[in-house]
Amino acid sequence: xxxxxxxxxxxxxxxxxxxxxSHARTADNDQSRLANDLRPLIACLSGQQTTFTITAKIxxxxxxxxxxxxxxxxxxxxxxxxxxxxxPDYAVQLRRRADATAMILPLHKMVYxxxxxxxxxxxxxxxxxxxxxxxxxxxxxxxxxxxxxxDPNTVALxxxxxxxxxxxxxxxxxxxxDKSSFQFSEAGKTIDVRVDATRVQLAITDVAAEANPIGSWxxxxxxxxxxxxxxxxxxxxxxxxxxxxxxxxxxxxxxxxAKKVEHGELRWIEGQRVAxxxxxxxxxGKAHGELLKQEAMRCIDSVLYSFGTVQTIRTGRWFRHELxxxxxxxxxxxxxxxxxxxxxxxxxLGLENELAQTLNVFPELFHxxxxxxxxxxxVDGKLYHGRVLDYMTTIGLxxxxxxxxxxxxxxxxxxxxxxAGFIGSVSGMNANGISLGEMGGRGEGQWxxxxxxxLMRRALEECSTLEEVMTLWTNSPRTCEYYYVFADGKTNRxxxxxxxxxxxxxxxxxxxxxxxxxxxxxxxxxxxxxxxxILRDRVT
Numbered sequence: 115x116x117x118x119x120x121x122x123x124x125x126x127x128x129x130x131x132x133x134x135x136s137h138a139r140t141a142d143n144d145q146s147r148l149a150n151d152l153r154p155l156i157a158c159l160s161g162q163q164t165t166f167t168i169t170a171k172i173x174x175x176x177x178x179x180x181x182x183x184x185x186x187x188x189x190x191x192x193x194x195x196x197x198x199x200x201x202p203d204y205a206v207q208l209r210r211r212a213d214a215t216a217m218i219l220p221l222h223k224m225v226y227x228x229x230x231x232x233x234x235x236x237x238x239x240x241x242x243x244x245x246x247x248x249x250x251x252x253x254x255x256x257x258x259x260x261x262x263x264x265d266p267n268t269v270a271l272x273x274x275x276x277x278x279x280x281x282x283x284x285x286x287x288x289x290x291x292d293k294s295s296f297q298f299s300e301a302g303k304t305i306d307v308r309v310d311a312t313r314v315q316l317a318i319t320d321v322a323a324e325a326n327p328i329g330s331w332x333x334x335x336x337x338x339x340x341x342x343x344x345x346x347x348x349x350x351x352x353x354x355x356x357x358x359x360x361x362x363x364x365x366x367x368x369x370x371x372a373k374k375v376e377h378g379e380l381r382w383i384e385g386q387r388v389a390x391x392x393x394x395x396x397x398x399g400k401a402h403g404e405l406l407k408q409e410a411m412r413c414i415d416s417v418l419y420s421f422g423t424v425q426t427i428r429t430g431r432w433f434r435h436e437l438x439x440x441x442x443x444x445x446x447x448x449x450x451x452x453x454x455x456x457x458x459x460x461x462x463l464g465l466e467n468e469l470a471q472t473l474n475v476f477p478e479l480f481h482x483x484x485x486x487x488x489x490x491x492x493v494d495g496k497l498y499h500g501r502v503l504d505y506m507t508t509i510g511l512x513x514x515x516x517x518x519x520x521x522x523x524x525x526x527x528x529x530x531x532x533x534a535g536f537i538g539s540v541s542g543m544n545a546n547g548i549s550l551g552e553m554g555g556r557g558e559g560q561w562x563x564x565x566x567x568x569l570m571r572r573a574l575e576e577c578s579t580l581e582e583v584m585t586l587w588t589n590s591p592r593t594c595e596y597y598y599v600f601a602d603g604k605t606n607r608x609x610x611x612x613x614x615x616x617x618x619x620x621x622x623x624x625x626x627x628x629x630x631x632x633x634x635x636x637x638x639x640x641x642x643x644x645x646x647x648i649l650r651d652r653v654t
Contacts, residue, residue, distance in 0.1 A: 222430025403462025538567025
């Protein structure tokens with residue numbers, strides 16, 4: 115452990131002790147009791163105990179429904195472990211040995227296995243794994259040096275002194291808040307944690323056997339991957355998940371530093387990132403990467419690694435392969451200028467071109483609300499086009515949220531509300547007063563056409579009137595099912611659109627529709643379910 119970290123922990127512990135003289139005896143008793151209870155867990159988490167088994171039973175309320183998860187971690191040595199996670203609908207097993215790693219999806223009868231070398235930075239070797247799984251951008255990072263110290267007395271002193279954890283003798287448990295507590299039994303080998311409606315029961319035991327070889331799976335489909343890809347996927351996915359679940363100040367209050375590069379500038383306006391880019395596709399892509407490298411990498415980690423890991427477990431299909439398959443069908447319909455911009459951005463970010471290209475079609479895999487009101491529907495008669503960009507906040511895309519103002523050579527200048535690392539558009543307005551917003555529908559897998567986000571950007575770059583936008587959609591091969599609101603601020607006109615690969619329908623203001631209900635004068639309103647009811651209510 116770093117000497118300066120040890121010194122900070124020691125000084126902090128001394129400070130706590132000095133601040134509590136009037137409760138010294140009680141505090142000493144509580145601290146000693148808690149330290150003894152924590153000893154087995156701290157020994158495992160700090161790496162002092164290299165072999166152990168931890169089992170967990172987790173009961174949680176998620177979105178109003180109960181979920182039970184069983185987990186089991188067996189650490190055999192400094193380079194080998196087994197991890198099993200089982201939910202009624204999902205299951206994953208990891209088998210990690212010195213020479214191989216396997217990710218097993220028993221419900222899908224799939225195994226992804228890799229052998230040989232691992233990534234230098236992102237690997238699953240048990241020794242020191244905490245630092246690779248928890249980044250400084252997560253609030254959890256504050257407690258990592260404490261756990262890695264391996265000193266239960268220091269941890270107990272911090273918990274009882276600074277965090278005010280108190281022992282409830284009547285309940286034989288440690289109280290954190292009125293709705294959260296933890297309880298030890300069997301000399302700290304069993305821990306029962308309760309936080310609101312969530313309960314976690316942990317049990318620590320010794321390892322009963324040596325690790326078996328990585329094994330074979332005769333009844334499953336086995337896919338060989340590079341071992342570095344499997345371990346990188348899991349490490350970066352978990353690390354980004356910790357950032358999203360427990361964000362630290364770097365994410366919640368980022369440093370708002372303006373920056374300029376050739377052909378680009380990053381400004382902060384009312385707490386929002388605004389990137390101004392101009393020039394050729396290559397110049398715009400290069401400036402994009404230079405201005406927003408950290409944010410772009412977070413976006414990539416969110417999509418490819420965090421969401422991608424969950425999607426792989428949910429479907430049984432390796433997510434990067436799924437993206438690559440989609441891109442192969444979508445690529446012929448993407449303008450070369452967009453590909454050139456993405457290549458330049460990839461070079462600037464230090465990414466593989468193929469990876470950057472495939473990641474830029476990710477909206478095609480996910481299937482929001484939109485409206486335009488004007489005339490008698492607004493106080494001043496002006497046209498207002500609104501769009502709720504609400505997808506994927508659960509994987510942290512908001513940490514990469516950026517408004518781009520782009521002036522491409524030979525094309526319309528436009529504003530694009532999007533994400534760092536993503537050059538397409540899902541919401542935007544150009545200098546001619548044309549604005550667009552989309553809402554995803556069904557039809558995932560219908561990818562033999564122009565990617566939705568490419569079509570949206572083309573409209574911003576190429577169109578000056580509402581008729582030109584409608585013609586672009588009518589004449590272009592389309593993907594999946596999407597709904598749109600297009601508007602023209604010059605003429606106070608708007609139109610709703612229902613588009614699939616096989617058909618397109620334009621919904622005029624005030625027009626009734628079987629999916630949208632009765633028409634509202636001087637308004638186009640698109641959404642679904644309860645959101646549609648609320649949106650209609652607010653517009654009227």
